[in-house]
Amino acid sequence: MFRTLFYKEILENLASNRFLMVFVLCLIVIPLGAYVSTRDYHARQQSYQESVNLYNESHKLPTDLLYRGAKAYRPPSPLSFLSLGLEIVMPNVAETRSRAGESQSYVELKFNNNQSPDNIYEFFHGPLDLVFIVAVMMTFFAIAFSYGSVSTEKEQGTLKQILCNAVPRNQIILAKMAANYITLNIPFVFTVLLGLLIFQGNGFALFGSDRAWLYVTLSIVFSLLLIGTFFNLGLLVSTLTRQAVSTIVILLLCWILIYGILPRLSIILSQLVYPVKSQQLLAFEKNQIRMENEKECDARIDKLLDSGQSSLEKQKSIRAEYGEKLVESWQKLDREWEKRREIQMSMAMNLARLSPVSCFIRPMAEISKTGWLEYQEFAKDVSRFQLVLNEKVYSQNVFEVTKGGLQSYEGKFSGPAPIFQFQTISNESLMKNVLPDFILLVIYNLLFFAGAYVKFLRYDAR
């Protein structure tokens, strides 16, 4: 019985125009998106490689760092075709910023985003990555495939006729769900595989050492779950209404709420409930602290010079004392700010999880290594690099102030200049981070389907 119902639905779908339309649109959009995203990635990768080569060439010795400053570049993510995420707006470099005529014994690496948007116009309409395709186009198609499954049959009276026969209701709804869901996903999976071929053809190792296939598979699973959520929601609403017109009206309104309103509202609410000052303001506060610290330090050294008991050792110890004080107060300020922002972000993230679309967009960015986790990992690597730089290079930069002005003496450096090593987020941390969203998406699917199932079983055919 199930098989008959299943085939009937499948054949009905395959013969319909909407299946053809979905196929054609997927065939245009998904491979095109993959092609352009990989091209963009190539350009970013080329820029990154050239910048790193140029930097490495001119920063071979520790003294080069003293004169030219240090830089740490973040490589672009090859998986940005899955989700461009924060790739363009995330800092791509951390660099020292020395001030004219000053020797430094402690440096801070500051983040900067110098991947200035070349063609800012492309951001008017957003990227054509898999996330956008699934969150907007496929969810729309999921609605188009599910809205009429029950309500149209109710409206046309065919459901009554079916139910008059000895057909178990659970098999009807199960067959409808399975057949429509499978037909909807045939064009999607087919064209995604085509997109992956383009990805592979453009010189990416899908099965290489960086295990891209794992992330691609995971993102396809997430996509299927989101499509399933909207599909099951469609099924649920279809069982709840008597007319196809009302089903589609409610579903489109749900789409507006789930895609358009809930995720945006969650951020806004979190910002209002738990405001955090901007990073720009924090940077200025830190600069103010630095200036005060330096003023105090200079005053102590001037006093020492006036007393006539100045020596290199004494100056060194004063500088070290103030250096430590500065680092301590900066770190305290950073910790407090980061804690507040973490709270605000997790509040926004949890509120947004009320919408299945949010449970999809954020994890997809993390899986594609273009999300917040990747940025935090970069920040951690940068702070490790900063420690090494200060320990091996800048703290060795011995200099003395005399009454005539500043005299700098380079310390004794050995070996080559330290090089920044970027370690991407570990698989374990990534999985741990996206697991709640995965579970939630599964729950949404089950809940909507269970709702549709129960409602259909209890449907009064009279």
Next chain:
Amino acid sequence: MHGESTIGIEGRQIMFKVIFLKELLESIHNYRLLIALILGLTIIPLGFYVNGKDYQTKYRDYQETVRMYEESHKTIRDITLLGGAVFRPPSPLSFLSVGVEYLFPNSIESDGSLITAFGAQTRFNNTRTLNSPLLYLYGPLDLTFIISIVISLLAMLLTYNSVAGEKEQRTLSLILSNAVPRNLVISAKMLAYVVLLSMAFFLGILLGIFVLLIMGFEVGTGSGFTLRFSLSVVVALLYIFTFSNFGVLISSLNKRAVSAIISLMFCWVILFMIFPKASVIVSKIIKPVKSQQVIDLEKSQIRRQMEEEEYNELQKLRNVFPVVKDMSMPEFMTKLKQEDKDAVAYDKKQNELKEYYLAKCTAEWGRIDSFYENQRLNQTGLARDISRLSPVSCFVHLMVEISNTGLLEYRQWKQARSRLKQLLDSEISNKLRSINFGNYVSILFNGDENAPMSRIEYQSVPFRKVWPTVWPDFILLLVYGILFFLGAYVIFLKYDVR
């Protein structure tokens, strides 16, 4: 059609009114008006509130940043030590369209170390987006989003049934079998939908303005706020008109309401997704441009090459002046002060060399910049033109430029970068003299270091510059609206009832 000659003007007016009211009442009866009103009255004021609040926070940040900057950057000496900067205030109209404002660097800076006798180097600094990464991932709730997505979907929901539904239920045959001019039927229907949607939109806008007033939303002077706001309302109405007519057109083309709504959904995906995004892709393929990073690398290579050449020339110059060659730096400085003939001659030659290389480097950089800028403009222009095939793009172009969060503003902001460079060059770099002496470099400032430093106050794009850029989009949106109307009108008139 035959009825037209027998019905007088008054009769036509009454008939029009009857059909118009019938459509309105039908929308009230099936809750579509209620839904449109609920959405209009909740989302628009909410969007205004949250974006207004966001603007207020950003503006406070901006003011605080400027205040702190001004406190510590008073004199030329402060700038040479700490660097100079220009800050961009957030756009007060970002509640209309956030556009690409979050991609704009929020300041232009030049570190003290970057202000040299070779000219000042400025760079964009973008820290804003990191404050709320999720906002970037999920997108803003501005009026452009509300209209282009929510209202256009509402327009679809209101209109898909307009003709196809009546065809399906055979009520259209009944209507047309009476002496009702067809043009009256279709015009009344179309007007009813536009009025319904506009009503929901207007009420939402009014409530939104009320919310802004309660919030104490302040607008900067000279930004043409009222004009811009009024124009954006007109543009939104035009968009509603266009989409409503589009819905009726698709409905007229279909025989069943279900196929009408499905066709509309697919068309929406094409207009909203395919045209705007594919236009960028096509322009990138047809007119590729190197990335800014690669261009910057090219420029820094040129600069390094020039510096190397200059250094070698200076070394050669020292050998030409044997007396100077054997001097130590302090000795040279003393001789220079005493206006020693050799020292002065060496200094003069050295300055000539420096000026030559500075001019050469500036000219080369200018050539590279203008070459790539032209290429980029061509690419953007092509993408913009292709995307105009979709009314959604025309609407987005208009709203973004009106709100000062688009291409025009970005160009203006880029110009501020060169203005900062000019200021730093004229007040500091041109007065700096670096004297090379072997491996030593001594930097002298010919001027008063304690003199107050001039500031650059950034001014957003004035309204008078917006219209010349956006009028093609306005006209196109109007043309689309009229075309869809005519399409629906003609198809309806030619409809074969049998």
